[in-house]
Amino acid sequence: MDYFLTEEQQMIKEITAKIAKEKVRPVRAELDETEEFPWDIMKVLAQSDLFGVYLPEEYGGLGGGVLENCLAVEELGRECIGVATTYAASGLGAYPILLHGSEEQKQKYLPAIASGEKLAAFAVTEANAGSDAGGIQTTAQRDGDHYVLNGTKQWITNGGEAEVYTIIAITDRTKGARGASAFIVEKGDAGFSFGKKEQKMGIRASATRELLFNDCRIPADRLISREGTGFIVTMKTFDVSRPGIGALAVGLSQGALDIATEYSRKRVQFGKPIISFQAIQHILADMATETEAARALVYATARYIDSDAKDISKYSAMAKLFPTDVAMRVTTNAVQVLGGYGYMREYPVEKMMRDAKILQIYEGTNQIQRNIIGQELNKEYGRIKETFF
Amino acid sequence: MHIVVCIKQVPDTKNVRIDPDTCTLVRQGVESIVNPHDWYAVEAALLVRDQYGGKVTVLTMGPPQAEEALRETLALGVDEAVLLSDRAFAGADTWATSLTLARAITKLGPVDLVICGKQAIDGDTAQVGPGLAAHLDQPYTTYARRLELVDGCQLRAERVTDAGYELIQMPLPAVVTVVREIGDPRMPGLKHKMRARKQEIPVLGAADLGLKPEEVGLQGSYTQVVRVFSPPPRCDRKMLNGSVEEQVEQLLNLLKEAKIPGL
Numbered sequence: 001m002d003y004f005l006t007e008e009q010q011m012i013k014e015i016t017a018k019i020a021k022e023k024v025r026p027v028r029a030e031l032d033e034t035e036e037f038p039w040d041i042m043k044v045l046a047q048s049d050l051f052g053v054y055l056p057e058e059y060g061g062l063g064g065g066v067l068e069n070c071l072a073v074e075e076l077g078r079e080c081i082g083v084a085t086t087y088a089a090s091g092l093g094a095y096p097i098l099l100h101g102s103e104e105q106k107q108k109y110l111p112a113i114a115s116g117e118k119l120a121a122f123a124v125t126e127a128n129a130g131s132d133a134g135g136i137q138t139t140a141q142r143d144g145d146h147y148v149l150n151g152t153k154q155w156i157t158n159g160g161e162a163e164v165y166t167i168i169a170i171t172d173r174t175k176g177a178r179g180a181s182a183f184i185v186e187k188g189d190a191g192f193s194f195g196k197k198e199q200k201m202g203i204r205a206s207a208t209r210e211l212l213f214n215d216c217r218i219p220a221d222r223l224i225s226r227e228g229t230g231f232i233v234t235m236k237t238f239d240v241s242r243p244g245i246g247a248l249a250v251g252l253s254q255g256a257l258d259i260a261t262e263y264s265r266k267r268v269q270f271g272k273p274i275i276s277f278q279a280i281q282h283i284l285a286d287m288a289t290e291t292e293a294a295r296a297l298v299y300a301t302a303r304y305i306d307s308d309a310k311d312i313s314k315y316s317a318m319a320k321l322f323p324t325d326v327a328m329r330v331t332t333n334a335v336q337v338l339g340g341y342g343y344m345r346e347y348p349v350e351k352m353m354r355d356a357k358i359l360q361i362y363e364g365t366n367q368i369q370r371n372i373i374g375q376e377l378n379k380e381y382g383r384i385k386e387t388f389f
Numbered sequence: 390m391h392i393v394v395c396i397k398q399v400p401d402t403k404n405v406r407i408d409p410d411t412c413t414l415v416r417q418g419v420e421s422i423v424n425p426h427d428w429y430a431v432e433a434a435l436l437v438r439d440q441y442g443g444k445v446t447v448l449t450m451g452p453p454q455a456e457e458a459l460r461e462t463l464a465l466g467v468d469e470a471v472l473l474s475d476r477a478f479a480g481a482d483t484w485a486t487s488l489t490l491a492r493a494i495t496k497l498g499p500v501d502l503v504i505c506g507k508q509a510i511d512g513d514t515a516q517v518g519p520g521l522a523a524h525l526d527q528p529y530t531t532y533a534r535r536l537e538l539v540d541g542c543q544l545r546a547e548r549v550t551d552a553g554y555e556l557i558q559m560p561l562p563a564v565v566t567v568v569r570e571i572g573d574p575r576m577p578g579l580k581h582k583m584r585a586r587k588q589e590i591p592v593l594g595a596a597d598l599g600l601k602p603e604e605v606g607l608q609g610s611y612t613q614v615v616r617v618f619s620p621p622p623r624c625d626r627k628m629l630n631g632s633v634e635e636q637v638e639q640l641l642n643l644l645k646e647a648k649i650p651g652l
């Protein structure tokens with residue numbers, strides 16, 4: 001469908017699609033097998049200026065917004081969401097700086113992220129703090145003009161590979177939710193090291209690793225915004241990043257639909273291509289309809305956010321929730337359409353189905369997205385005076 | 390360092406048919422693409438520029454639509470592009486083509502290095518590169534897989550042969566044609582592509598190059614295509630069937646029968 005993209009948005013799609021097809025597709029199965037970090041592909045994306053599509057021009061970006069980011073993520077995701085997650089996670093790490101950082105912090109960190117010279121990462125999760133970020137135990141203690149960090153973050157995408165980390169740590173435990181703060185940590189900071197790299201079910205090309213802080217001393221000017229704003233920074237970051245997860249899901253669904261449809265036109269059983277069976281057609285029809293609906297929601301939400309709208313949490317949660325549930329169904333059905341071949345590693349849909357699962361978990365599980373949407377509905381309707389029945 | 394790359398827009402031969410009556414390509418409705426070998430020439434030029442500095446100009450002779458091919462190369466980071474387009478250029482053979490390109494290069498001058506793809510996939514003559522060198526009166530080499538500058542004024546090239554490669558050194562200015570081993574063409578860049586969209590591409594005709602109508606196009610061509618045909622197969626062929634192991638077995642026996650030394 002024509003989504004009336006601008007010429008620049010169209011170019012982002014075209015260039016990313018070309019890279020995805022020529023550089024990602026041929027190696028995705030191998031990256032999945034070896035769990036090798038896709039540095040070669042990241043370098044190509046950097047050379048093609050794709051790391052800065054959503055960043056302002058004054059920091060070396062192309063001046064686009066959430067929609068531009070989603071377009072690039074979707075095209076990469078069509079071939080491999082392990083690679084696409086790696087790309088998208090750098091944006092996730094950059095958003096706290098972009099949204100809440102000081103001018104000095106933006107000048108210092110964003111240009112290198114925009115050029116792709118450095119990857120970024122965002123770290124909230126800990127062993128005892130998943131859906132409930134309030135359980136964070138990593139601390140940041142002020143010491144003169146420094147902060148001293150102690151604790152362990154787990155499952156951090158781009159961990160070990162990124163140069164710039166935005167992390168959430170507790171600065172004042174007595175203040176509860178207002179006691180957390182966001183900081184920028186650089187690879188190489190004394191007392192900052194990396195722990196275990198996880199072995200995963202899917203998105204195996206992406207690195208998921210522990211961050212260890214052991215009396216890690218960082219200058220006080222690495223604090224993002226003010227002390228106590230850590231959870232606000234986190235929420236605002238997720239508000240703009242979640243449609244990106246939706247875009248990963250749309251790309252993945254499209255990739256699975258492409259393969260399933262092509263396959264069903266070629267596979268002959270009972271003397272006919274299997275696409276001539278209505279049962280198969282209906283599966284494909286649902287896959288296509290849901291994928292398009294997911295795309296429309298992601299684009300509409302991204303445009304809404306880019307219009308500088310304020311009340312975005314509900315929509316951004318929807319733009320993560322729906323497409324990722326769709327991606328799980330669509331990839332599962334792609335395997336079904338390919339039958340036994342679909343279950344084999346030799347065909348790409350097996351990986352797609354394994355990959356899809358993460359989309360319902362990270363950046364807030366889909367249960368948490370439903371919580372957000374439900375809570376927003378409750379607030380919204382509480383403000384409305386009229387009745388509907 | 391000023392490097393000129395000569396490219397050609399060709400029909401996408403993956404999708405063409407041959408007219409059985411005339412034995413020529415049916416060009417109608419076939420998409421035009423940049424000659425695939427020319428992407429390696431563009432890549433070679435960009436590699437040299439990235440390493441030694443300077444600028445890259447891409448040049449093509451063709452119909453007005455060939456501008457599209459030039460813009461595609463600009464999206465990779467090529468600095469400038471020039472289109473040679475004139476009705477009088479139509480029907481040029483490799484002599485007239487290389488003469489026209491050579492004149493344009495002289496006009497763009499001073500040019501230190503001219504790079505072409507090893508051949509064009511529509512004509513497959515591989516003559517324009519060497520032809521250019523003749524018209525420019527410059528040294529040249531073909532099938533280069535690696536280029537290197539020595540003392541800033543000499544070009545050292547590794548030239549692929551059946552047996553390996555030859556190391557060739559020659560003074561600049563010079564002409565080379567390159568092969569795919571030079572390196573995969575880079576991906577387009579967003580900033581380059583945006584610039585490419587607006588960049589002005591000068592169009593030069595025969596008069597601009599100081600060429601007379603009888604020196605260009607069909608009139609300026611010394612060769613004429615008399616007939617196009619598929620050559621007869623060179624020798625008997627045998628297709629082996631069966632599993633890989635069986636085929637290896639059969640092949641080994643055949644080689645032994647043929648008394649290949651060492652078997």
Ligand SMILES: Cc1cc2nc3c(=O)[nH]c(=O)nc-3n(C[C@H](O)[C@H](O)[C@H](O)COP(=O)(O)OP(=O)(O)OC[C@H]3O[C@@H](n4cnc5c(N)ncnc54)[C@H](O)[C@@H]3O)c2cc1C
Nearest residue numbers: 122123124125130131155156157208361362363364365367
């Ligand atoms: C591959 C991978 C990459 C990741 N990358 C990052 C990263 O870069 N940065 C980062 O900070 N984190 C990252 N994470 C962590 C991720 O965001 C968390 O895993 C996620 O938020 C869920 O937390 P949890 O796994 O601890 O699950 P839990 O919170 O323990 O949840 C377990 C189950 O309970 C449900 N549940 C929990 N609370 C509620 C509730 N209130 N209502 C309803 N259901 C509930 C959940 O939905 C889930 O089904 C990553 C995780 C993975 C697997």
